[in-house]
Amino acid sequence: MAINKLEVLEKYFGYKSFRRGQEKIIDEILNGRDVLAIMPTGGGKSLCYQVPALILDGITIVISPLISLMKDQVDTLNLMGINSAFLNSSLSTYEFNEVINGIVNNKYKIIYVAPERLHSNEFITVITQAKISQLAIDEAHCVSQWGHDFRVSYKGISTFIDKLIERPIITSFTATASEEVRRDIINLLKLNDPKIFITGFDRENLRINIVKGVDKRKFVLNYIKNNLRDSGIIYAATRREVDSIYELLKKNNINVGRYHAGLSNDERIKYQEQFINDETSVIVATNAFGMGIDKPNIRYVLHYNMPKNIEGYYQEIGRAGRDGEESECIMLFSPADVITQKYLIEVSTEDPIRKTNQYKKLQQMTGLVYINNCYRKYILEYFGDSYEGECGNCSNCLSKGEVKDRTIDAQKVISCVYKMKKSFGVGMIVDVLRGSKNKKLLNLGFDELSTYGIMKNYSSDGLKEFTNILIAHGYLDVNEEFGTVALNNISFKVIKDEVKVLLKEVNIESNKVEFNDLFEKLRLLRQEIAQEEKKAPYMIFGDGTLREMSIKYPTTKVEILEISGVGEIKYERYGEKFISIIKEYIIENNIKKEIVIENVSQETEENLEREDDYFEINTNEELLERLINIRQGFANKLNLPVSMVLSKNTLKEISGRYPNNLEMLKDIAGIGPKKIEAYGDKIVEEVDKYIIEKSINPIWKEKKRKKLIIDGETRSVSEIALDRMNMGEEIEAISEDMEISISTILGYVTDYIKSTGDYSISVDIDRYFDKDNEKMILDAINKNEIDKIQAIKKSLPDYIKYEAIRAVILKNFILKN
Structure with a gap:
């Protein structure tokens, strides 16, 4: 019997009905039609391709530029029992190969892929053999140069589609798209007679306030002090302002984080994770923060400065109230904000057409600030969405001032x-x-x-x-x-x-939602579970789900499954724990319910101990040195670079696990059947010899699919290389020590800047190419696609190295931005 879309919605996602527009979009996809859906941030776009993914026969590939969102989405899907994975630059070679093997073995239902990874030879080889039911493109506006977040890598999507043996259903989603951008999406992605949905840009739960002529620092401090229990984002236009606000709040004993391109990668990750995990309630950031942050319980977004365009502003305030709860969006405006944005436009592009377009958008943004009527109406009409009357939920509509x-x-x-x-x-x-x-x-x-x-x-x-x-x-x-x-x-x-x-006249008012004590108890339980499982709290249950529990007091499986956001899968994992807290609260507060609470023992059988996700080993330096010498011998004999024989990480793993037969060697990363045949006997002989010499009695454990941690190092190769560059090490020294090419490291720099917008990494790229050859390389890049490094290399003379191509791309297309 075919699975029903409502059954999928309730079982996996815990919802009883679809949000506005979702069901019609899903029906068209299930009927095999291409789709372009423009839905507001937080409007439930992901559900529109995830539900069909579980019903259609085959894999759904989701193309997304947002690395952090991929991880969150995949973690959430796997938590719900939906086998999913992602492919992006954050994965190590081993992790990448694990996902590739999973595709071969039909392990996954949904795979998230960064656009830069679409043309990987390994990925193309396996994905063209798989049955792909749907190709979903998230943030589809990135394909258009007129979109507010244009990405060159999106140009390669249509080429990828052409490589597929059988064309899947193509679905595209975005939160903000003008008519011009919509046309680009349809044409550049080669959508086939798509059904276009504009579900409406309105987010009714967001109160929009614009405040002029106030002491901004005083306003921010007072607002945060009055909203300490709520999660919120403060956006500022420059790094300096972010740091200044951060120090102000920190000085006033407010637990605060910050995020901008001037911080180290480790700092940004730390502050972002603390915010996502509710360890800090407020984060101050430039607009580099937020793309891919799927945190549903953000109660306010406060703009310290006016943003440069309405698309960016609406996307940023859309990060509030994704759970549907009432949330507040405040912009603090001063005329100096316009000057700041004009300066940023001048330094951001030399293209006169793009510059004119950005100035037009800035004027439209300024128009929003000065409009005397409903702010929501102005924004929605900007996006081509008609809106009758006034919203009654913005500071202009709520003003008690008289009309003059x-x-x-x-x-x-x-x-x-x-x-x-x-x-x-x-x-x-x-x-x-x-x-x-x-x-x-x-x-x-x-x-x-x-x-x-x-x-x-x-x-x-x-x-x-x-x-x-x-x-x-x-x-x-x-x-x-x-x-x-x-x-x-x-x-x-x-x-x-x-x-x-x-x-x-306009005056600002406030409207806060109050939560009861039970909500706080449930939130504490959620925090404990999240810490124990090393997941973001909202992945357990959203604020709206906890609030509904705190009002309805569900004490049975039937009752709690009626709560929005609680499905069968999550009930099995967490339901009884939350029911236990609710029962306790009812008894303590003498709350009467129509349904009798059964006094059953709270003791339940412990679940079987979950297998650890990580496999940790420590390098044996003495054995490692012996293995390095053996590798050097093979490299000399075969006239190969040592890294092409076996990587240093493979040798480290061997030195820490002591595989002394060929069967054990199969469980080591980076040494497949051919390499075992070529080098295996010599390696296990050396390992066995060392064990006997040192009287070691190693206990062999299968690693299987667990993530390998060597010497406590959890960072990926790219993260290690970039961190070492941030510490001032030369690329050549990093290349030699880590046994990765200079070209690869420059590729890491490129991917990092493209994915984060952080230009702080210092690299002297001019030394990697001859100025006389720069034009030749640029011509080759223009004839090919910028991401097709191999094709560019083939079209150039042999004496031009990969690192020269990478350096020219960095100089002319990445750092130039």
Whole structure:
């Protein structure tokens, strides 16, 4: 009997019904149709491809640029009993091969893949032999150069699809996409007559507040002190501001983390994990933080500065309230924010078209700040989503201020723009209206205009804000790049009294959700389980699930399975523990329920001890040295680099595990059948000889699929190399010691910058290529795809090395950004 989509939803995900738009999208996918779905951040995009993945016959590949999201999604899916894996730059060679073997053996139902990994020869070889039911592309806007987060690697997706023997259903998902970006997604991903869904961008549970003219540091400190129990993100435009806010909160004994590209990789990982695991409640960050953070119980997002575009702003506030609970989004604005963003645009690109586009988006963002009507309506209409009336859940709608007729003041400003004839910025217009003695103003003869000084009773900041409000409401136009103000059709209607300018004062209000004591007890239990299982708390149960438990007091399996977010799988793992706390709370507080609580023993049989996920060994340095000498002998005989014989990590593992026969050697990473045939006898002979010499009695244990930890080192090869670079070591020394090529290390640097946006790693790349050959390499890159290093190398003379190609890519395409 075929499995039903609602059965899948309830059994694995613990939900009784779909959110708005999900079911229709899932139905189209199950009917075999390509799909483009634009859904708000936190709107449940992942469920739209995960549910079909479990019903369709075959593997679902999910392409995502977000390394941290991949790990979280895969951990969550595996926790629910859905076999899943990911392939990205964070995996070691051994881990990569483990996943590849799993694909060969049909182990997985869902595989997350970074776009850069799509063209790996090993991956292509096995995936073209597998049955692929669905190819889901997350963050699909990244394929378009007009998207706010364009990624070159996304250009290779259609090429990957062409390589597949049988074309699967292609599904694409994004939270923010203009019409132009939507067209790019369809064309560049070669979607076949896709069904397009725009489920609506509205996140009704988010309260949007924009606060102007306040002491930002004081506001932040007071707000955090009043919301210490809640998880929240504070975004700032620059690293310096992040550090300043972090120090302010830390000085006031607030447990806070921070995240920006100037910190070491270890620091960023530490702060991110502490935040995800609810060990710190607040993190201060640049916009580099948050992509791929699937933490559902973020109760507020506070922007210390205005972001550069509405797409980025809406994506960032979308990280609040992903569990559907009421959450708050506050932006603190000052005019200096516009200057900061203009500077960032100037240094970010030299492409005049992209620069003009970014200035246009900045002006639209500024328009949101100054709009006097519903903020939600403005945002949704920006995305092409119609919205009737007002939301009643933003600071403009909630303002108690009265609506005032500002038509006369608006006419004064518009008349001044008209009489100045040429286009000038807001600053010059304000100077004329206030009667400034500005030298440039006097030289232009603007002191002779009838509008000179007619609004001298306004403060400079107040009049600038009023003029910007007129621009935001469309009473005036502005050239986005140059910031010059111009008249439009509505301007003339205001002058002729055909249109009234009605504006309202704005005050901020707060609306906090209160939780009872039982919620706190359940949250503590969740924290204990999360620490024990080394998982993020939200992977156990979300805040919304705990809140529902704290209200409904479920004390039986039937009752707790009625709670949203509790499915059969999670009940089996955690249900009785939470029921036990709820029963205890009911008795202690004399709470009466209609259903009788059965006094059953809380003692249950302990589950069989779970096998450890890790296999730890320590290197025997003396035996390692002997094995290195043996390897050198083979390398000399075969005229090969030593690393091509056996890697140093393979030798370390042998030295720490003492395999003294060929069967045992099969359980060692990095030495397959051919290498065992070539080198195995000599190696086990040396190991056996050492055991006898030293009178060692080793106990052999099978490692099987466990992750190998050598000498307590849990970092991947790429992490170790990058950390050593951060410590100031030369690439050549790292290359020699770790037995990896300079080209590989430069590849690690490239992948790291592309995935994190962190440009702090210092590398002198000019020394790896001849300046005379740079143009030749660039021509080869342009003729091929930037990620196809082998193809680029083949099109160049033999004397040009891989490291030269990597260095030119870094200089011209990565570090240039």
